[in-house]
Amino acid sequence: MSSGIAIAQLADGQYTVRIKIYNETTNAYGYLQSQDKWPTLESEFDFQFSEEDVERIRKNARLGSDLAVESAFRYDKLPPVFSNPGKLTDSNATSAKIAAILKRDLPQRQIIKWVAESYNGPYWSIANDDYGLPKYKYFNPHIWIAYKSDGKCYVGFVTLRQVYSGGGTYAALAVAWTSTKDGKGIDCIKVK
Numbered sequence: 001m002s003s004g005i006a007i008a009q010l011a012d013g014q015y016t017v018r019i020k021i022y023n024e025t026t027n028a029y030g031y032l033q034s035q036d037k038w039p040t041l042e043s044e045f046d047f048q049f050s051e052e053d054v055e056r057i058r059k060n061a062r063l064g065s066d067l068a069v070e071s072a073f074r075y076d077k078l079p080p081v082f083s084n085p086g087k088l089t090d091s092n093a094t095s096a097k098i099a100a101i102l103k104r105d106l107p108q109r110q111i112i113k114w115v116a117e118s119y120n121g122p123y124w125s126i127a128n129d130d131y132g133l134p135k136y137k138y139f140n141p142h143i144w145i146a147y148k149s150d151g152k153c154y155v156g157f158v159t160l161r162q163v164y165s166g167g168g169t170y171a172a173l174a175v176a177w178t179s180t181k182d183g184k185g186i187d188c189i190k191v192k
Helices: 051-072 095-105
Strands: 013-022 040-049 110-116 124-128 134-149 152-166 174-178 184-186
Touching: 095 110, 095 134, 095 152, 095 174
Parallel strands: none
Antiparallel strands: 013 040, 110 134, 124 134, 134 152, 152 174, 152 184
16 A cells, blocks of 8 residues: 655664755845855754554655645635625625525535735626637636634635536536645634
8 A cells, every 4th residue: 555655665773854944035136045054943853663653654754745735735815806806786696696506516615715916807707618618607706715624714715607408508607627635724703
């Protein structure tokens, strides 16, 4: 069974682990400075390794990687789009319709707040196939959402579209794409 986390095949025994954390810095002109000017933390510790620890090490590596990604890509407050949303004036994409679509198409997410981004162009664009026939029409403003999933809060956006049904008609408006699987994290208390 492969977990995706590579661990060198080591013999049971004691090893010295050396850790060096540094931040590359630049000078006033934006050029990388020499390593002796970088802020650096270094340390080492002894580690007693046993082959029985491999699965636990892999599990902790996955958890650590997930936590690092979650911590690195977080909002400290809602993006400005939430305090300066666009106005919805199209009868095919009203606030009530979009709220229902989000609830229907994203059932695994508890939508806390959503807004349409401010957009100055046409609300709709048509995507055609290689023969010039319509495939779908999409709603140009992105819909930004703050939502809860598995007890954590996130911010992301979705796009909406209507697939061409033929005969000049389109299917119901639906979520076409989401920015990421889980969006960028945010503390739930900051979603107001």
